[in-house]
Each structure stands twice: as structure tokens, then as C-alpha cells.
Amino acid sequence: MRIRQQGRWSRLLLLLAGMVLVFVPLTGWTASLRDLAAELLPALDQPNPPGEVLFAEDFSTGNLDGWKADAGWTIVDRPEGGGKCAQVVSAEDHEDLVLEKQLPVAPGHPIAVCWKARFVAGGDPLYLRVDFFDADGVTGKPSAHQTTSPQGGAWTDNALLVSDWFPDYTRAITIHFHHAPNVNTTSLLSDIRVVDLAPAVAAAVKAATQRYVDTARGLKAAAAKLTKTPAAKSWRQLVTDRADGLVRELTGASKLCSARVS
Structure with a gap:
């Protein structure tokens, strides 16, 4: 009898452990959509990267059409061959390369900019600057933000959540x-993309939610x-009620997330 009881309670403890595995990770769902998007940044330079591409430029056309470019910017062959890239030689003033068109962005969506850069000579990095505009195309305050571009003697992948x-x-x-x-520096620039990560975040949340629901x-x-003992009956009812409630909560949370990033 004692052996059977020990086996029964062992199963109950295992079930309790399973419930903890389901419920405790739910505290992680307090993480923001921004944090989920940040986890996707390393995948942006991989095959089949996540997100919706809002803009892409690899300079394969051999010109700087679509950009406002100062005299220090030219198109050159990639050092390793296989295409073109933009080159900038620093001067007494800023040497600017500015995208001519404004790119619409959805409020609340995580937006990333990724690009590749490398030095040819010198060691002062490029800057990435993002300018902000309202629905009428007018800039406000603050009007822009910028940061340096990590780079070395070989192509360096960069990805920032500029939102x-x-x-x-x-x-x-x-x-x-x-x-x-x-700054006596010459740099190369290529493979620029602006990416809306909201669709990828929604897909990741949906997949994770389904795993919790299945569990x-x-x-x-x-x-x-x-x-079927009195003790097991009350425990079985507790687990059933909690599992059903959890499925409802997770399903609702998944729909809410989809609505936020749609």
C-alpha cells in the first residue's frame, strides 16, 4: 500500500513540476515587444532574414541615384570582387550621403537599420543618422539621432533598433x-536595409504561445x-481549471500582440 501511495504522490509531484514549468516562464511575457525584436537583430545578416524590408541598397546599379551625395562619395568595386559598394573619403567638412525619400514607419513598430562598413584607410568610423518626420513630412523636436558605425579592416555587420x-x-x-x-579616413559602405520587425515579432509570439498552450x-x-482518489480528484480539478484558464489567457495575449503590431 505504501509503495502504491508513494508512486501516486510521485506522479502528482511530477505533474506539479510540469505546472511550474508552464506557469513560471509566463513571467517572461512581461518582456516588451522591443526586447523580442532586439533578439532578432543577429538574424538580419543571415539567409532568409526576419521582418519586412522597407528599403534596401547594395549599390549594384553602379550609381548613387536616390541619394544626396557630397563629392567625397563614389561607387567602387568591392575589394573582394563580386559587386559594387559606396566609398567615402573624409574631408574638411562632413561628407554626407542622405536618402532622398522618406520611408513611412508604423507607430509602435520595431524598426531596424542594418548595413556593412569597413575601413580602407584611417580609423574614424562612419556615422549613421536617422531623421524623423511627422505624417505631413515635417520634422519636429528632436529632429534626428546619430551613432557611430562599428567597423574594421574587413566588412563589419551592423544592426540597430533605431525605433x-x-x-x-x-x-x-x-x-x-x-x-x-x-579625420583622414576612407570607408566603404554596402548592404543597407531598413526593416520592420513587427511581423517577425508577431510570428515569434504566436509560435511561443502555441508551445505553452500545447503544454x-x-x-x-x-x-x-x-x-481516481479523493485527493487526486481535487488536484485533477485544480489542474483542469488552471490549464483551461491559461489557454484562454495565452490566446488572448497572442491576439493582443498581433493587434499591436498589425
Whole structure:
């Protein structure tokens, strides 16, 4: 009898452990959509990258059409061959490369800019600047934000969640690369993309939610198989009620997330 009771309670403890595995990770759902988007940044330079591409430029056309370019910017062959890239030679003033068109962005969406850069000579990095515009195409305050571009003697992949910089009025952006004045540096630039990560975040949330839902339903099924004793009956009812409630909460949270990033 004692052996059977020990086996029964062992199964109950295992079931309890399973419930903890389901419920405790739910605290992680307090993470913001921004944090989920940041986790996707390393995948942007991989095959089949996540997100919706809003703009892409690899300079394969051999010209700077679509850009406002100062005299220090030219198109050159990639050092390793296989295409073109933009080259900038620093001067006494900023050497600017500014995207002419404004790119519409949806409020609340995580927006990333990714690009590749490398030095030819010198060691002062390029700057990436993002300018902000309202729905009428007018800039406000703050009007822009910029940061340096990590780079070395070989191509360096960069990816930033630039939506972190957006003031509330932002409905469109432009991107802008430049060197600081008098830095005696020549740099190469290529593979620029502006990416809306909202669709990828929604897909990741949906997939993770389904895993939790499947686990909750599995626990409910396991509870139904417990030995029919008074103690097991109350425990089985507790697990069933909690699992059903969890499925409803997760389904609702997934729909809410989809609505936020649609």
C-alpha cells in the first residue's frame, strides 16, 4: 500500500513540476515587444532574414541615384570582387550621403537599420543618422539621432533598433551616413536595409504561445489519468481549471500582440 501511495504522490509531484514549468516562464511575457525584436537583430545578416524590408541598397546599379551625395562619395568595386559598394573619403567638412525619400514607419513598430562598413584607410568610423518626420513630412523636436558605425579592416555587420530613438510624432524617417570632418579616413559602405520587425515579432509570439498552450493541454490530459482518489480528484480539478484558464489567457495575449503590431 505504501509503495502504491508513494508512486501516486510521485506522479502528482511530477505533474506539479510540469505546472511550474508552464506557469513560471509566463513571467517572461512581461518582456516588451522591443526586447523580442532586439533578439532578432543577429538574424538580419543571415539567409532568409526576419521582418519586412522597407528599403534596401547594395549599390549594384553602379550609381548613387536616390541619394544626396557630397563629392567625397563614389561607387567602387568591392575589394573582394563580386559587386559594387559606396566609398567615402573624409574631408574638411562632413561628407554626407542622405536618402532622398522618406520611408513611412508604423507607430509602435520595431524598426531596424542594418548595413556593412569597413575601413580602407584611417580609423574614424562612419556615422549613421536617422531623421524623423511627422505624417505631413515635417520634422519636429528632436529632429534626428546619430551613432557611430562599428567597423574594421574587413566588412563589419551592423544592426540597430533605431525605433528606440523615435519621438512620438515619428511617421517617416530618412537615413544618412557621414564621416566627421578632418579625420583622414576612407570607408566603404554596402548592404543597407531598413526593416520592420513587427511581423517577425508577431510570428515569434504566436509560435511561443502555441508551445505553452500545447503544454497546458498536455498537463490537463495527464491530470485526467490520475488515480481516481479523493485527493487526486481535487488536484485533477485544480489542474483542469488552471490549464483551461491559461489557454484562454495565452490566446488572448497572442491576439493582443498581433493587434499591436498589425
